[in-house]
Structure formats: structure tokens, C-alpha cells
Amino acid sequence: MASSSIILLVLVTFAIRDAHASVNSWSYAAHNNIVGRSTLAIFNHQQRPKFVSGQWMQAHATFYEGGSGTYGGACGYEDVVKDGYGMEIAALSTVMFKGGEACGGCYEIKCASDSTQGCNNAGRGQSSIFVTATNLCPPNYNQASNNGGWCNSPREHFDLAKPTFLKIAQYKTGIVPVQYRRVPCKKWGGIRYTITGNPYFNLVKVWNVGGAGDVVGVQVKGDTKLKWIELKRNWGQKWETKAMLVGESLTFRVKASDGRYSTSWHVAPKNWQFGQTFEGKNFK
Known part of the structure; x- marks a missing residue:
């Protein structure tokens, strides 16, 4: 009886440990599924090579x-x-x-x-x-x-x-x-973001972009209510959104034509004003 009790206790201990590991693994996977859409775009660019010269x-x-x-x-x-x-x-x-x-x-x-x-x-x-x-x-x-x-x-x-x-x-x-x-475009300093418009219509000019130089996508997020949103190309490198940006500390993410991303965290403070320009992280 004593031997049987010991064996049973060992089996239960292993079962509990495996169950705990499974829960942790599921929690980790679930967390990745939740945040993956926002972090994937940020970190995938690290796996891409720098923009290089093309063919003549x-x-x-x-x-x-x-x-x-x-x-x-x-x-x-x-x-x-x-x-x-x-x-x-x-x-x-x-x-x-x-x-x-x-x-x-x-x-x-x-x-x-x-x-x-x-x-x-x-x-x-x-x-x-x-x-x-x-x-x-x-x-x-x-x-x-x-x-x-x-x-x-x-x-x-x-x-x-x-x-x-x-x-x-x-x-x-x-x-x-x-x-x-x-x-490749060689630029001094970081990517610039110039915000114009009004509280109900925002226009962001993206300029001084290194690397590939041409931007094909822009996203912005705030620090409180505003989650990641896509901006729409208005014309050239001016990007528009009707989202409420006023009162938020703004983070911008740009995607270049070569598929690389650059994210500039909280480059605009909460008290930013229309007409101001902010400098973020550039492509190397």
C-alpha cells in the first residue's frame, strides 16, 4: 500500500506540473496572438536587409x-x-x-x-x-x-x-x-513628421526619409485612447486621418517600399500643436 501511494503521488505531481506548463504555454501563445498584430509590424523589419542600389x-x-x-x-x-x-x-x-x-x-x-x-x-x-x-x-x-x-x-x-x-x-x-x-537615400537626422489640419482632419507630411526613401504606409497611435490606425495617402507624402489625435502623445510607424518599418515612439508630446514638426527614428 505504501509503494502504491508513493507512485500515485509522483504521477499526480507530474500531471500538475505538465498542466501548469500547458497553461503557461497557452497564456504565452494567447498573449502573442493579442499583441502580435501590433508588434509583428514593428519587429519584422529587423529581419530585412538594408536597401541597396538597383540595376541600371x-x-x-x-x-x-x-x-x-x-x-x-x-x-x-x-x-x-x-x-x-x-x-x-x-x-x-x-x-x-x-x-x-x-x-x-x-x-x-x-x-x-x-x-x-x-x-x-x-x-x-x-x-x-x-x-x-x-x-x-x-x-x-x-x-x-x-x-x-x-x-x-x-x-x-x-x-x-x-x-x-x-x-x-x-x-x-x-x-x-x-x-x-x-x-539608398542618405539623410541627416531622423524622419520628420509635420502635422497640419484641425482636430477633425489631420494631415501629416512625412519627409527626410532615409533608406528606400519612399513611404508606402503610415500608422499612428496615441498613449491613451488612440490605438494603432492606418493613415490614408492624401497626395504625395502627405497622409490623412480623421481620428482624434489632439491631446495624445503620438507614435508614428512608417513602411518603406522595401518592406522595412521604422517606429518613432512618442515623438509628439501631449501638448503638440498643428504646424509643428517632430523628428523620429530614420532608416539606416
């Missing part, structure tokens, strides 16, 4: 004149110089602009004309320019794609700021063939 492709380039306050209209950049892009910028043809998704992306461009009347460096080693997409080159279907309608679909075309075009090609040329490729 063919296109053409022209130039247009303007100022720092006009070169960024279609992307929502009010002043490309103040926003850190300088005059090294380009308007993209419709097929490349992708309804504003390309805004903020960076490109390396080389003039590819064999004519001495085309490239500044014809017959010598080709020099590169590095530009950021800040505008749209609209199509002109009243003109042929190869004769004036340079930005008509499906042409891939860069309309460069005049000072930048003149670094690689001659003014009298007007249009030159180019080679180009996507390259």
Missing part, C-alpha cells in the same frame, strides 16, 4: 525651371531646400511616379548620349548626379511621346531641376538619354 536602366531626361517652393508640389514638399532635398531633385513621368508612391525615392543618373552636343562628359568617364523624386512630370497627349510628350505613358522619364540637368548635359540639348538606378 534606360530613360531620358529634360529640365524645367522653377524655385524651391515649386519643385515639390506633387509630393507635398512645400520647399525642397528647407526640407533638405536641395535642387538635386526630379519630376518623374506618370509610370514612374505611381500616384505619389515614388515621392522621396532616390536615383543615380548618368548622361548616356554619344554626341558631343549632349553630355557634358561625352567621351570621358561618365559622372553621376543623385536626385530625389519630389514632383510629377505630367503627360501631354497632344504631343507624340517621342516629340514633346516626353512624360507620356509608358515612357520612363526624368524632368530635372535646371541646375541639376546642367551638371550632366548641355542646355541647348534639351533632352538626353540617361542611365539610372535606384539608390
Whole structure:
């Protein structure tokens, strides 16, 4: 009888321990299921490699004149110089602009004309320019794609700021063939978030983005009532939401075109005001 009691006691002890382990495992799994949707987006980007330069492709380039306050209209950049892009910028043809998704992306461009009347460096080693997409080159279907309608679909075309075009090609040329490729964007400091609008309609400009440079998704959350919500692209890199952001300490999360995420925790304090800009974590 004593031996039987000891065996029974051991079996019960193991059963209790296994049951406790099962409960803990279930609790852990349940917790992961609850928070997984929010944390998965935050941490998955750590498994993705940094954005790297793409393959060389063919296109053409022209130039247009303007100022720092006009070169960024279609992307929502009010002043490309103040926003850190300088005059090294380009308007993209419709097929490349992708309804504003390309805004903020960076490109390396080389003039590819064999004519001495085309490239500044014809017959010598080709020099590169590095530009950021800040505008749209609209199509002109009243003109042929190869004769004036340079930005008509499906042409891939860069309309460069005049000072930048003149670094690689001659003014009298007007249009030159180019080679180009996507390259990582190198930015000083963090991603900037500029909030405008009113308590019932918020517009967030996302700029100075490193890495891939072009943002394809934005989320925001507060510190009290506001949970993670998706913002909608208004135009270019301006993102909108009608959620009540006022009175919340705001955290922003952006998704770049290469699938990487960057989360900037509590970059805007509870007492933030419309018109202010806040700096968060950038892509390396």
C-alpha cells in the first residue's frame, strides 16, 4: 500500500506540473496572438536587409525651371531646400511616379548620349548626379511621346531641376538619354513628421526619409485612447486621418517600399500643436 501511494503521488505531481506548463504555454501563445498584430509590424523589419542600389536602366531626361517652393508640389514638399532635398531633385513621368508612391525615392543618373552636343562628359568617364523624386512630370497627349510628350505613358522619364540637368548635359540639348538606378537615400537626422489640419482632419507630411526613401504606409497611435490606425495617402507624402489625435502623445510607424518599418515612439508630446514638426527614428 505504501509503494502504491508513493507512485500515485509522483504521477499526480507530474500531471500538475505538465498542466501548469500547458497553461503557461497557452497564456504565452494567447498573449502573442493579442499583441502580435501590433508588434509583428514593428519587429519584422529587423529581419530585412538594408536597401541597396538597383540595376541600371534606360530613360531620358529634360529640365524645367522653377524655385524651391515649386519643385515639390506633387509630393507635398512645400520647399525642397528647407526640407533638405536641395535642387538635386526630379519630376518623374506618370509610370514612374505611381500616384505619389515614388515621392522621396532616390536615383543615380548618368548622361548616356554619344554626341558631343549632349553630355557634358561625352567621351570621358561618365559622372553621376543623385536626385530625389519630389514632383510629377505630367503627360501631354497632344504631343507624340517621342516629340514633346516626353512624360507620356509608358515612357520612363526624368524632368530635372535646371541646375541639376546642367551638371550632366548641355542646355541647348534639351533632352538626353540617361542611365539610372535606384539608390539608398542618405539623410541627416531622423524622419520628420509635420502635422497640419484641425482636430477633425489631420494631415501629416512625412519627409527626410532615409533608406528606400519612399513611404508606402503610415500608422499612428496615441498613449491613451488612440490605438494603432492606418493613415490614408492624401497626395504625395502627405497622409490623412480623421481620428482624434489632439491631446495624445503620438507614435508614428512608417513602411518603406522595401518592406522595412521604422517606429518613432512618442515623438509628439501631449501638448503638440498643428504646424509643428517632430523628428523620429530614420532608416539606416
